Amino acid sequence: MALVLARLKLALQIGGARASSLGIVAFALAWALGILGGLAGGFLVAFFDSGGSPFGDLLVLLLFVAIFGAWIVLPIATPVPTANIIDPAVLEQYPLSRAQQVTGLLLGGLASPAAAATFLTAAGGVAAVNVGIGERVVAVAGGVLFTVLCVAASSAVRALFAEALSARRGRDVAVIASTLIVVALYVLPHLLRPLLGAAEDAGAILVTILTWTPPGAVGAMGYVLETGDVVGTLARLAVVVATIAVALLLWGLALRLHVRGRTARAVASGHHRSAADLTLVPLVLRVLPTGPALAAASQHLRYYFFRAPRAAQVVILGPVVGVMFSATQVHATGLTFAVAVGAVAMGSSALLNLFGFDGRGVELTVQTGGSLASVLRGKLLAVSLFLVPGVALLTIGLGIATGMADQIPLALVSALAGLLLAFAVGAACSAWNPYDQEAPQGDRSTIAVRMYLAFGLAFALVYLVGWLNTSLQPAVPVEVVLGAALVLSAIAATLSTRMSGLFLDRHPERLLAAFTPR
Secondary structure, eight states: OHHHHHHHHHHHHHHHHTTSHHHHHHHHHHHHHHHHHHHHHHHHHHHHHHHOOHHHHHHHHHHHHHHHHHHHHHHHHOOSOOTTOOOHHHHTTSOOOHHHHHHHHHHHHHSSHHHHHHHHHHGGGGGOSSOOHHHHHHHHHHHHHHHHHHHHHHHHHHHHHHHHTTSHHHHHHHHHHHHHHHHHHHHHHHHHHHHHHTTTTHHHHHHHHHTTSHHHHHHHHHHHHHTTOHHHHHHHHHHHHHHHHHHHHHHHHHHHHHHHTOSGGGSOOSOOOOGGGOOSSOGGGTTSOSSHHHHHHHHHHHIIIIIOHHHHHHHHHHHHHHHHHHHHHHHHHOHHHHHHHHHHHHHHHHHTTTTTTTTTHHHHHHHTTOOHHHHHHHHHHHHHHHHHHHHHHHHHHHHHHTTOGGGHHHHHHHHHHHHHHHHHHHHHHHHHSOOOSSSOOSOHHHHHHHHHHHHHHHHHHHHHHHHHHHHHTTTSOHHHHHHHHHHHHHHHHHHHHHHHHHHHHHOHHHHHHHTSOO
């Protein structure tokens, strides 16, 4: 039965890819990139293993830890749907034991481009020179173990995260934890950089520590065995096997809790506030006239701060992502360009799927006969209430922290232009590529490709403006370039919002179909 479930999972993925020509291209491209990326990663592992130096061992261990971290963080931190989402609500429809469910989904998850890339990278030690047959066998076995470890741990974390989101307290803890993980991934490379520069001293200590982490233990088994330490190799193998077992147990536990309904959402609360004490329209919006735009803006703000866990995650992760993008650019390109990139990153995280948190409420919205263009404008207004102050704080704070306070006025213009560009792309993408954030309908791979293309388009336009500014700088002042960029971005945002609203009003069935279960 586990094999049947694995085949069903693969059949659904392939069937979804065949739903459109873009899905077929995305499916083939994902496998091609997965294999090529895995071969490149395997070459790096083989190259570093061939050197036999402590610094090469450290780089291999850091690569294993980075890959494992990506498997853990990306399903939580990124709002883009993928074809490997594990939905407990679907699993409970099958008359399978928990072991059959977990085993079947694990086998299905191993047959994916990401898993193929992970295996090819982890097994790269088989191609290293100056190693014996035993080390090569260990490299292949380690590649299999590492792939199973990544898939099992990622699925367990995803299932536990989904279970935590069913409760208000669990939602808050899960959102905060995922944010801290993303921040840690940004901070850790800066903390490890001095250790990498002192590979002879502190780097050796770091190598020893990493070899006892689950991903590092897989990468270390080969060269530990090469030194003749069989006991150390078996001990690290035990760490990996134990971690896989714990991940599978937690995965099964999350599914069991969901099927039995033992969530905080299923427990009645004895404390309820009176409906008279609640205000549907926030104070900041009461100056607006009553209408669909005001209703949509009020509803959208409540998603972010009261009701939708994924929406609350966007509010927290958006500034973090903006700071990460800006901080990595500011010293190389200056404050003006860096905050424009950060504004696009921050805006895109919240704007590319404005209808995504409505769920089945989209059906009621369409049935009211109200203007969907007004609904879209209201949602854009709601997002702007925290994006505009967030981008301004990002610009001012980064300018002061980096000693570039003199660039803050121009940087504010640049950041506003980047944010308006994100609004233009977000309005169009929300109208043409809407999907249910919690349970995407249709071909998820096609949805994801469109999201990435829209995100890439916004970044490409920012880099184009940066290139034009560099090319024209001797003849045209930067103030003129930024002023023109601001005006063009404002025009693009206005036109995109208007055209996207007209499209929604003329084709409400497109929006309805995106949120109707098939």
